Amino acid sequence: MLCDVRLFNSLTREIEEVVPVDGKTVKIYSCGPTVYRYIHIGNMRSFMLGDLIRRALRFEGHDVRWIMNITDVGHMTDELTDTGRDKMELAESDEGLSAAEIADKYTKAFLEDSDLVGIERADLYPLATEHIPEMIAIIDTLIEKGHAYEVEGTVYYDVTTFPGYGKLSGNTLDRLRAGHRQELAVDPSKRHPEDFALWKVAGPHRALKWPSPWGDGYPGWHIECSAMSMKHLGERFDVHTGGNDNKFPHHEDEIAQSEGAVGHRVTSIWVHGGFLQMGGQKMAKSAQNIKRVTDLAEQGVDPLAYRLLCFGTRYRSEMDFSWEALEAADSRVKQLRKRMADWAPAAGSIGAGAKGFDRRFRSAVAGDLDMPTAVKVANELVSAPDVPDGEKYALLATWDQVLGLDLERDARERWEPTDEITALVAERDTARAARDFAKGDEIRDRLQAMGLEVMDTPEGTRVRPR
Template sequence: MIQIYNTLTRQKEVFKPIEAGKVRMYVCGPTVYNYIHIGNGRSVVAFDTVRRYLEYRGYEVNYVLNFTDVDDKIIRTAKEVGKTAPEIAQKFIEAFNQDTQSLEVKPACLNPKVMDHIPDIIAFIEALIAKDYAYVAQGDVYYRTRKFEKYGQLSDQSIDELETGASQRTGQEQQIKEDPLDFALWKSAKEDEISWEAPWGAGRPGWHIECSVMATKHLGETIDIHGGGQDLEFPHHENEIAQSEAKTGKTFANYWMHNGFVTIGEDEEKMSKSLGNFVTVHEMVKEIDPQVLRFFLATTHYRRPLRYSETTFKEAETNLNRLRIAYENLDFRLKDSQKTREQDAERLSQWTQLMTQFTKEMDDDFNAANGVTVLYEMAKWLNIYAQETIVSSDVIAKVLEDFRELLSIFGIYFQQDLIDDEVEALIAERNQARVDRNFARSDEIRDLFKEQGIILEDTPQGTRWRREK
């Protein structure tokens, strides 16, 4: 029984999808004007892990992640480099796909883009105007925030608190709005900026309207799960609720999920492009094993902040290697295993208990930290079993298959076929050299392996090898 912490109600709730066995899931994707940094990557990985676990539990997940390809930042970047907004957006959509693929993020079922939904956005705004939830002001269109009685519920803020903050804003936009709390659904066209014709004049969509339109168009008027970073809780998600529920008269999303920030430095400052303290995924995966970065991002509870430092990253690398070695230790024993043993039932019973514990931990709001702790216990089990004098091929096949499946929930895949004819031939030559007491050649081969990042281990079952990670 899966429980999800719902930001809207601020408590854990039993997950009950709208349609049995199926999940409608929408996650706010990137504004594509730059490479994603690790903080952006954390959100993508967190919800990819949630999706993977739901699929592991038997759900069919319709997973939609949007691209914001029309935005002030995109327009500004395009002007700076002498490109069009669509050219900039396409460049960084391709970069996003490349970077997330390196992190083993599963492709979304759909990646809708704002530019492809302009007619839908215009129609949505027209419906809000018709219901008196929106109004035209000098070519802009604004949402009447105060008219939506539940405004502020998601972010747990009162309308009075919000009014105090809004009243301090200045600028031309504030002067033409009916109320400081109102937000833009449509922005009138400016010279040399991309725009589209609409009944109230040329312009482009506001930021918040796009997700309401794309989520309801592709997943229905009510969706199961809506996810995103904590920084989107207000105003973006708050505004999505107001727009969507005003138009449809229905609950927009049944479960709201928000992932914690990646922090950096001694002050544990939020990593962000605006602060200039970010590290891009694009550059990191050129220098380090992407699987280590994925493991680092995936194995802290999604709602908790994740501190990025050399120490925490090294810990992730060490722990991932610990799991990899345990897997390889038992995989190596397949070559001398027997078909069955009397102790098989007892061993598999122990393993089943660990599998049950993993599900229990992950069912509790996708608690990846506790889930991976169970994986460490499994690794210990694998190592102990690998040391037994006689092992069962049936047991090994079963537990390694399970272990691989659980690792895949976190986007981790171990190379299953490390055996290479050339390496095996050199190992055989080294073993013979040792028999012949030709220690110079034996040491030479070991040094060659060391240069290639290959570690040899002499075990009672023979010499095995693995690549240094």
């Protein structure tokens, strides 16, 4: 490990080193998409944050386990206008598909979009609807411990029983009370206006519902993340990500639920990403400025250029989107790939000049994901007079593990095997045809040591640069 990876913790408001609580694997939970509609590129920026943290940690030698939930029982962002109809159900009647089909359709679209912007697949995408028993168990514990109460089939969290309420977002009970507007109707069954629902009673028209100790109903939105994070990562894990808009109430309520249930801290570092704005407005469905990742491709822009564009702004800051900036990023990515294709990769170790660039790149990435600086270092490297081209290639190819811009694309396409490689491939196929697998494996190892990916196909061995 060359650098300690440090992240800004929204909870402590300090930059902290990521140290896995189990001493081995860094465990990351990211709030994932709600799958009743397409995900716009503004949301993609938040989802790229979890991926970038994983890449940065792996780059410095950490083992990482990353999971991202899929919200397939829709949440109500505005409980006051809650008509009891789930957003999944509304989409269902709009599109003539079942709730499961809607969830499936938009989950697939989300994963395709994620692939296009270079988000490597998470280790697991747990579904909310498959964790109802775990949610019920936590709610049960919260009632037992006096943190929650039931009123006619709906269970509320009593926020006054959790002294740390507000520690993440700053929305403490005092401040929430001071900010209450008189005209807001308060649900009369709540003990305190700030209490939130863990479980809701199902109305007569509700289709998405489950049996529970409190009757048929459905979970509140926040409880799913307590249930899925602790089930898959344990009661202590390292990093939790989300967008700035998740801080309150979603993550504040998750802390109250998880810590209320287990009696200790659960997440070490909370990381929140800034919004994407378009013409000064937050990119959101209501703003009518939705862009899907596939829209970018249709406009002839490489979706990975969107990654480079995002790297131009620190992840915590709001970012303004413009087509001009995206097109500039697109040209830059293409230019970098072309330059690399002109350079032959250097074999062996790199010199002092290149090492200096490597140190600067790594320290930028490890220093709370300072990608604007990391990209600046990459640009300087490209035009550095004192670093041999082969070393530039080697560095950029390594850095691409973090950048994820597929910088070797052109080099790969232009690549042709040398006579030595062709001979080794033929030798391996002959050995394998004679069932001499030990020799086949030995040649495979040699090819891999030459920086090649070795694939067994029905037509025999195929190789390409890694």
